[in-house]
Amino acid sequence: MSTTTRGRADRRPSITDVAKRAGVSVGTVSNVLNRPDQVSDSTRDRVLVAIEELQFVRNASARQLRAGTIQTVGAIVLDIANPFFTEVARGVEDRLAADEYTLMLSSSDEDPEREARYLRLFEEHGVQGVMVTPSAGSLDALLALRDRGIDVVLLDTTSPVDDISSVAVDDVRGGALAVEHLVGLGHTRIAFINGPQTIKQCVDRREGVLAALTGAGLDPASALVEITIGSLNAEGGEEGVNRLLAAEGDRPTAMFCVNDLTALGALRALRAHGVAIPAEMAVVGYDDVVFASMLTVPLTSVRQPTHQLGWTAADLLLRQRSEGAAFQHQRVQFQPELVVRGSSDPSA
Amino acid sequence: MSTTTRGRADRRPSITDVAKRAGVSVGTVSNVLNRPDQVSDSTRDRVLVAIEELQFVRNASARQLRAGTIQTVGAIVLDIANPFFTEVARGVEDRLAADEYTLMLSSSDEDPEREARYLRLFEEHGVQGVMVTPSAGSLDALLALRDRGIDVVLLDTTSPVDDISSVAVDDVRGGALAVEHLVGLGHTRIAFINGPQTIKQCVDRREGVLAALTGAGLDPASALVEITIGSLNAEGGEEGVNRLLAAEGDRPTAMFCVNDLTALGALRALRAHGVAIPAEMAVVGYDDVVFASMLTVPLTSVRQPTHQLGWTAADLLLRQRSEGAAFQHQRVQFQPELVVRGSSDPSA
DNA sequence: GCAGGATAGTGAATCGATTCATAGCGCACA
DNA sequence: TGTGCGCTATGAATCGATTCACTATCCTGC
Helix, strand or coil, X not given: CCCCCCCCCCCCCCHHHHHHHHCCCHHHHHHHHHCHHHCXXXXXXXXXXXXXXXXXXXXXXHHHHHHCCCCEEEEEECCCCCHHHHHHHHHHHHHHHHCCCEEEEEECCCCHHHHHHHHHHHHHXXXXXXXXXXXXXXXXXXXXXXXXXCEEEEECCCCCCCCCEEEEECHHHHXXXXXXXXXXXXXXXXXXXXXXXXXXXXXXXXXXXHHHHHHCCCCHHHHEEEEECXXXXXXXXXXXXXXXXXXXXXXXXXXXXXCHHHHHHHHHHHHHCCCCCCCCCEEECCECCCCHHHECCCCEEEECCHHHHHHHHHHHHHHHHHHHHHCXXXXXXXXXXXXXXXXXXCCC | CCCCCCCCCCCCCCHXXXXXXXXXXXXXXXXXXHCHHXXXXXXXXXXXXXXXXXXXXXXXXXXXXXXXXXXXXXXXXXXXXXXXXXXXXXXXXXXXXXXXXXXXXXXXXXCHHHHHHHHHHXXXXXXXXXXXXXXXXXXXXXXXXXXXXXXXXXXXXCCXXXXXXXXXXXXXXXXXXXXXXXXXXXXXXXXXXXXXXXXHHXXXXXXXXXXXXXXXXXXXXXXXXXXXXXXXXXHHHHHHHHHHHXXXXXXXXXXXXXXXXXXXXXXXXXXXCCCCCCCCCEEECCECCCCHXXXXXXXXXXXXXXHHHHHHHHHHHHHHHHHHHHCCCCEEEECCEEECCCCCCCCC
């Protein structure tokens, strides 16, 4: 039944236990762990044997308490289940690995409270910096954090202040790209399934949407049907379509969804209602996630440089730490790109 | 340019600084933080003001060092970018939240070294337990971990030993379901795009595949074309199809992919090669991820109870901790379910 | 007026790893 | 023989929050 067990450990062995067992001082054990070349071979071997026998594992809390800091940064994204953010996170990790930093990754689920909680958790744990896709109103908290010595880089959002760096994609342009495309196809009544205005991306893409409409001589008041959903995922998309189709008035002939997950849900709901795509409803998404091109009706989408986004954010953060006061804050902005497919353009 | 800054903090304020500023002892500050009702209103207010003024943030390392443990468990999954695992993780979180536990989530990317590294990291940080989707050969490390007082629950794998619990879905059955379906449609030559045999899921699903073939009177040697890919994602799927189509011999008429991400990549490559689905190649995936039903050709897949899987694993872990020696280890196994769609069955 | 009890607040000891000033030892060189 | 250097090893001090035995103070009731 049970293999050799020393029972539920009463207490983790500490460096002191190892020292006793090996017949050396704690300082020597520490040296074996951290500066092995300063210890004679015979002593080192004795200590290593003791470590093995006791199954000693360093206590990270004690280390960090003494060291005061750890080679770790935190990142908070809006939704870890969204492929867009997992690709961004991969870019972050790749850059951090080069400097032997570790990543603590969390998802705020677009909830300012969760965001604040994780921010505090990160700080209590002594991370050196954080990358955040912030929700509205968290700027003050981030500035305070920065003042307390924790570097901050905004992720997928343009910084509203000069002394915090950011890496973003031009969401205004992206929103405009989507709607210019739809208008160019002749649509004059367009639905916009968008998230709450507490999310900067939603605000910016909306601005682009309005600009594109106005630029084409259309009046947003009549040309645009806005639906605000609670969460930017497939469920939100379904909810948005259901509300749109249940509403009074002329049904739009085109739809722009704030991201691809939302568009996926929207497509599902549209299909359930028997709405033909793109004949009765053209659909455009955002992010160009991995499966966008493979859907029943391949999804027109706005592509963003995800990996590069994450990589650059991590790079700015690390450079900020290493360069100190000499570091110049900057707002990096990448350009999005429209990928036209069958969900909007039958000829694509 | 810069708002009020106290520069890069020389040192985080500690509980001692707060005590000095408020004119009380450190014990009192600690009481304000942990047992506020044992402190008089006036004192409490004074301390809170000091905390606010100094922007004091607790040092998690010091807390944990003293406390010895934290209300945290770790989880290591194979691929955090796979929707299957993000849904499982959501289930884990939901159960943990009920007991006010926190989750540290990592992805091993199917790399035993990464897995071992994270396991060690978790242990150093003093997590109370871990949930792991293990790679081959890590069992000994997990048993040792368990012996050191850290509870272990295997996730999405059936435990090979009696004294470690596990929560899994019957992968043998799942693999059989997929191939029985294909055989039932008349296919006698089937490709199996599978991952390395270091991954238990791959072994089990393969076993089901072989059993289904044999059970139908087919000889795996001639009926099965196995392609082993390096990573279980879309890139792996593309690679698998490219190799399959480049190979000598009769081209199979059906294909079973070890998961849906792989299937997605496979579909993409098949399309690029102009192979008609399901006419020239029937395709079955595994996991029934969120977008499976929405693909160009809706994907036949084997559905698993993701959320329940994660929830149950976390539940076992927490109960194991609270019940102590009285806890009965168990192997929970859920049953998968085949969802037939157009990628295998034109009539679906 | 005083014992007894409740209430507030204190501060030294503790957790475990790291650091650093110090010491012991052997060897080489003057 | 003595000085000085290099190499090893030592162990007390340190990081910051928590705990707990203890003191101080005030109140209640007889």
